[in-house]
Amino acid sequence: MALANEHRLSEPLIWPEPGVTRIPYRLYADREILALEQQRIFRGPVWNFLCLEIDIPEGGDFKTSTVGEVPVIITRDEDGGIHAMVNRCAHKGALVCLKEKGNARALTCIYHAWSYDLRGRLTGVAFRNGLKGKGGLGEDFDPDQHGLERLRVETFCGLVFGTFSEQTPSVESYLGQPMSKFIRRNLGKPLKPLGMHSQIIHNNWKLYAENVRDSYHATLLHTFYTTFKINRLDMDGGIVLAEDKWHHISYAKRDTLDEAAEYKEQKIHAAQYNSNLAGPQLLDAWNEFDDGITHSIQAIFPNLAIQFTLNSLCVRFFVPRGVDKTELFWYYVGYADDTEEQTAVRVMQGNLTGAAGLVSLEDGCINEFVQRGTRGSPGAAGLAEMGGREVESSDSSRATEAAIRGFWTGYRRIMGFD
Numbered sequence: 174m175a176l177a178n179e180h181r182l183s184e185p186l187i188w189p190e191p192g193v194t195r196i197p198y199r200l201y202a203d204r205e206i207l208a209l210e211q212q213r214i215f216r217g218p219v220w221n222f223l224c225l226e227i228d229i230p231e232g233g234d235f236k237t238s239t240v241g242e243v244p245v246i247i248t249r250d251e252d253g254g255i256h257a258m259v260n261r262c263a264h265k266g267a268l269v270c271l272k273e274k275g276n277a278r279a280l281t282c283i284y285h286a287w288s289y290d291l292r293g294r295l296t297g298v299a300f301r302n303g304l305k306g307k308g309g310l311g312e313d314f315d316p317d318q319h320g321l322e323r324l325r326v327e328t329f330c331g332l333v334f335g336t337f338s339e340q341t342p343s344v345e346s347y348l349g350q351p352m353s354k355f356i357r358r359n360l361g362k363p364l365k366p367l368g369m370h371s372q373i374i375h376n377n378w379k380l381y382a383e384n385v386r387d388s389y390h391a392t393l394l395h396t397f398y399t400t401f402k403i404n405r406l407d408m409d410g411g412i413v414l415a416e417d418k419w420h421h422i423s424y425a426k427r428d429t430l431d432e433a434a435e436y437k438e439q440k441i442h443a444a445q446y447n448s449n450l451a452g453p454q455l456l457d458a459w460n461e462f463d464d465g466i467t468h469s470i471q472a473i474f475p476n477l478a479i480q481f482t483l484n485s486l487c488v489r490f491f492v493p494r495g496v497d498k499t500e501l502f503w504y505y506v507g508y509a510d511d512t513e514e515q516t517a518v519r520v521m522q523g524n525l526t527g528a529a530g531l532v533s534l535e536d537g538c539i540n541e542f543v544q545r546g547t548r549g550s551p552g553a554a555g556l557a558e559m560g561g562r563e564v565e566s567s568d569s570s571r572a573t574e575a576a577i578r579g580f581w582t583g584y585r586r587i588m589g590f591d
């Protein structure tokens with residue numbers, strides 16, 4: 174379905190015959206595809222994660238974020254309502270809001286001092302009537318026609334989502350039942366911010382979307398996980414796909430480790446180590462829930478992931494900053510009713526992930542290795558056949574790329590790549 178003025182590919186993308194078990198490398202490196210994604214995905218019928226509600230707790234609070242490459246402002250008005258607008262002045266297009274977050278009564282552009290209220294309405298134009306009867310805007314200038322471009326906004330379990338589309342159904346139906354239930358499990362009570370950081374990774378954003386769905390790499394690449402028995406494929410676990418396939422949950426149950434012989438037979442490197450931590454309290458976790466799940470990652474299309482490793486709860490958000498550059502944000506949270514000791518444990522376990530984390534620092538470079546390895550091979554394709562060719566949930570194995578096939582199923586559908 175081509176839209177008026179829509180960006181088109183000068184060379185159509187032909188997906189290889191075996192469908193989502195093959196991923197054309199061109200998708201990671203083509204600037205025209207990146208431009209098309211802005212229209213069809215980020216300005217299209219998806220709910221984009223914008224920020225956490227706890228980022229803007231009070232009336233007048235604002236936070237800046239990004240939808241695809243579009244800069245946005247999220248505000249809370251005096252009555253508690255949440256709004257999201259494009260951070261682009263209606264006059265000449267300058268960024269209106271230059272800070273990451275703050276509190277204000279109005280948003281004023283520094284270029285020519287046009288100002289907007291917290292709902293994005295234009296409320297003031299400097300020299301609107303000119304000076305001494307000369308200059309200024311015409312009589313017919315209507316400020317109501319020149320507010321900031323608005324997004325639809327909805328919140329769900331403390332997450333603020335926005336969309337440019339009028340067609341997108343509610344966030345809850347966009348997520349579907351299994352996804353919304355699991356978000357309620359993890360984020361369904363008042364949250365407390367523990368800290369955030371961001372890092373630049375040198376790869377296409379979709380490589381990170383694949384990586385968080387790649388349940389099979391964690392046991393191989395992340396030797397810390399395996400050595401210290403936090404997440405291994407010989408624990409009970411599984412993959413849950415959303416009905417439309419593009420969101421997923423991957424989970425593991427630490428107490429069910431059964432030291433599978435395959436680890437030794439196949440010489441999986443980390444399983445050969447015999448190490449002890451000098452600070453074993455790092456992994457001294459308490460059970461948060463009675464479902465036995467001690468490690469989970471949930472990815473929501475297009476660019477959100479929620480991680481719960483032991484007691485470390487983190488919302489990850491990854492933003493395209495060019496065809497081979499992505500900014501990855503980590504928002505670490507706890508619960509408002511946590512004790513001081515619980516907060517201290519969550520903060521300590523936060524060291525497992527992030528740019529310098531004990532576990533996930535590898536993801537920061539492995540995606541770059543794919544970006545570099547596939548450079549100059551737009552006609553070749555990657556393989557995703559672990560666990561079969563189907564795109565289905567699995568309650569018995571995470572030695573599968575089903576969630577990756579799920580991502581590409583949704584991606585092909587929304588991009589129109591049949």
Ligand code: FES
Pocket residue numbers: 262263264265266267282283284285286287
């Ligand atoms: S660009 Fe914002 S006031 Fe002119």
Ligand SMILES: [Fe+2]
Pocket residue numbers: 384390391395533536
């Ligand atoms: Fe990883």
